[in-house]
Amino acid sequence: MRILIVDDERPARDRLRRLLAGQEGIGAVDEARDGVEALAKVEAFRPDALLLDIQMPGLSGLDVAASLPASPTAPAPLVVFVTAHDDYALRAFDANAIDYLLKPCDPVRLARALARLKERLAARPAGRGAAPAPAGGHADGLAPRQLLVAERGVTRIVRIADLRWLETADNYVALHDGAGVPLLRQTLAGLLETLGPAFVRCHRRAAVHLPWIDRIVANDKGDGHVVLADGGTVPLSRQYRPALLAALLAASAAPPAVG
Structure with missing residues (x-):
């Protein structure tokens, strides 16, 4: 599973990378510092899932989730929101998030979220790969x-x-x-x-x-x-x-x- 960490704070990205290092089934990890860089990395890195902060300068995590590339043959990357605020939960799940984690991220909760990601990815049709289409969409391959x-x-x-x-x-x-x-x-x-x-x-x-x-x-x-x-x-x-x-x-x- 390829993971893209998206957070404007370096310590938060570093912590998530350390936590991911102890998890099984993680093939590659990359980082983005804001929403614009995240969308560029989605096209270049082609992650299976995003660990996505919500409050960021410029584009919020909710904006990024609503703009993820997808097509019928290449669904969008899945999303787990990781945020310091709990008042975005309803909007996060309305954006088809797989999970919603509060900072500082608990290793047990992260492991549970990763298990959900693996289950959802395994349920996708064979041959999906990790390659999204190049324009815009959101989780589960729905139209953007x-x-x-x-x-x-x-x-x-x-x-x-x-x-x-x-x-x-x-x-x-x-x-x-x-x-x-x-x-x-x-x-x-x-x-x-x-x-x-x-x-x-x-x-x-x-x-x-x-x-x-x-x-x-x-x-x-x-x-x-x-x-x-x-x-x-x-x-x-x-x-x-x-x-x-x-x-x-x-x-x-x-x-x-x-x-």
């Missing part, structure tokens, strides 16, 4: 709730629910969320794999978020545009029109989400 976009030293949080449509822009994807058009360094195909079936390509350079579609307008040749609920329009090509219509039908026939 937000994306993190770095813009001139500022990290912007883009809520998936606010995304209307996606557009390729050279080596980036433009995220049209109604408040601006931040650019995420990613391919459109890779981002669509991560975001899941609610986002469907409607043009070779564009994809649309199904809940935002108001209507589809097509000409005699099958090309046209998608009209969004906010009045915006997205280009539509006849090549992608059948798949988009099929996705809309499937979404309308799906049972309502529980909870």
Whole structure:
């Protein structure tokens, strides 16, 4: 099991590393000093699980958990929160945390959390490996709730629910969320794999978020545009029109989400 320790305090990281050294089944351990570095390490180190602090400068541990990369074939790393405060417990488990440990971390409680991690990893489908997809998601391989976009030293949080449509822009994807058009360094195909079936390509350079579609307008040749609920329009090509219509039908026939 590969573990990434995420904490802005060096003594806390050192203590966790020492405690992990006495545990069986730990294959490799790496560290991150904040949320931005953690997300970069997730892609480079490809951990199976994070021991994640909550209160950190910039991105909190809850922000990191909500932005972990995942895909149907490569679920996100699992999360155990390790924090000095007990008032985040409900929000932590709402973020699908496997466990919630209070600092200073007790070796027995840590061992119990590691056992839970091993059980959850063993229950995942064979061939999952430790390799997450490159864009954003959260624990248990569910679709992500937000994306993190770095813009001139500022990290912007883009809520998936606010995304209307996606557009390729050279080596980036433009995220049209109604408040601006931040650019995420990613391919459109890779981002669509991560975001899941609610986002469907409607043009070779564009994809649309199904809940935002108001209507589809097509000409005699099958090309046209998608009209969004906010009045915006997205280009539509006849090549992608059948798949988009099929996705809309499937979404309308799906049972309502529980909870």
